[in-house]
Amino acid sequence: MELQLALDLVNIPEAIELVKEVEEHIDIIEIGTPVVINEGLHAVKAVKKAFPNLKVLADLKIMDAAGYEVMKASEAGADIVTILGTAEDMSIKGAVEEAKKKGKKILVDMIAVKDLAGRAKEVDAMGVDYICVHTGYDLQAVGKNSFEDLQTIKGVVKNAKTAIAGGIKLDTLPEVIKVQPDLVIVGGGITGQADKKAAAAKMQKMINQG
Ligand SMILES: O=C([C@H](O)CO)[C@H](O)[C@H](O)COP(=O)(O)O
Numbered sequence: 001m002e003l004q005l006a007l008d009l010v011n012i013p014e015a016i017e018l019v020k021e022v023e024e025h026i027d028i029i030e031i032g033t034p035v036v037i038n039e040g041l042h043a044v045k046a047v048k049k050a051f052p053n054l055k056v057l058a059d060l061k062i063m064d065a066a067g068y069e070v071m072k073a074s075e076a077g078a079d080i081v082t083i084l085g086t087a088e089d090m091s092i093k094g095a096v097e098e099a100k101k102k103g104k105k106i107l108v109d110m111i112a113v114k115d116l117a118g119r120a121k122e123v124d125a126m127g128v129d130y131i132c133v134h135t136g137y138d139l140q141a142v143g144k145n146s147f148e149d150l151q152t153i154k155g156v157v158k159n160a161k162t163a164i165a166g167g168i169k170l171d172t173l174p175e176v177i178k179v180q181p182d183l184v185i186v187g188g189g190i191t192g193q194a195d196k197k198a199a200a201a202k203m204q205k206m207i208n209q210g
Pocket residue numbers: 006007008030032033034059135136137165166167168185186187188189
């Protein structure tokens with residue numbers, strides 16, 4: 001199981017300072033969608049340059065023009081690029097094809113997918129690398145989470161790695177770990193804590209103990 005730190009509400013210098021605090025406790029740095037919107041792919045480039053030994057995920061949440069967007073994120077240094085599960089099959093296949101050419105990985109974000117089991121089976125067959133259940137900020141605000149959704153995809157996904165994102169905190173991490181995803185994505189559960197290093201270290205320890 002790996003731990004991904006999601007950076008959403010920071011600029012490039014703040015992102016770099018934040019990762020310096022926790023780098024030994026995380027596996028993947030996510031350049032979140034709001035950061036990409038504010039800073040562009042320069043954020044991916046700057047963070048990869050600052051932390052060449054950590055994997056960087058560009059959370060582009062691609063919906064169209066997938067091959068082109070995966071190409072640009074890859075050129076900026078992303079190791080993993082996200083596409084939405086609600087995108088057309090042609091787009092997801094295009095993303096996978098481009099990622100393979102560049103030696104990169106594709107994570108499918110299943111946010112807002114209605115037939116989760118059915119769509120997870122379909123995208124799994126398209127050769128994607130990760131399938132991620134995700135409760136975004138807007139549904140977290142009304143008390144939703146993705147714990148049951150994780151069990152659903154664990155039951156049907158045969159090839160891809162499974163991942164979970166959305167409001168995971170130290171107190172809810174044990175529930176996530178029980179279901180054994182391959183990747184746990186945490187934003188505010190680390191970045192919103194006074195002692196970010198301690199929070200990341202505790203999460204890493206819990207994940208390693210499995
Ligand atoms: O993907 C995310 C969200 O849609 C904003 O871009 C977050 O990175 C993801 O939800 C993880 O962050 P937390 O919910 O704060 O753990």
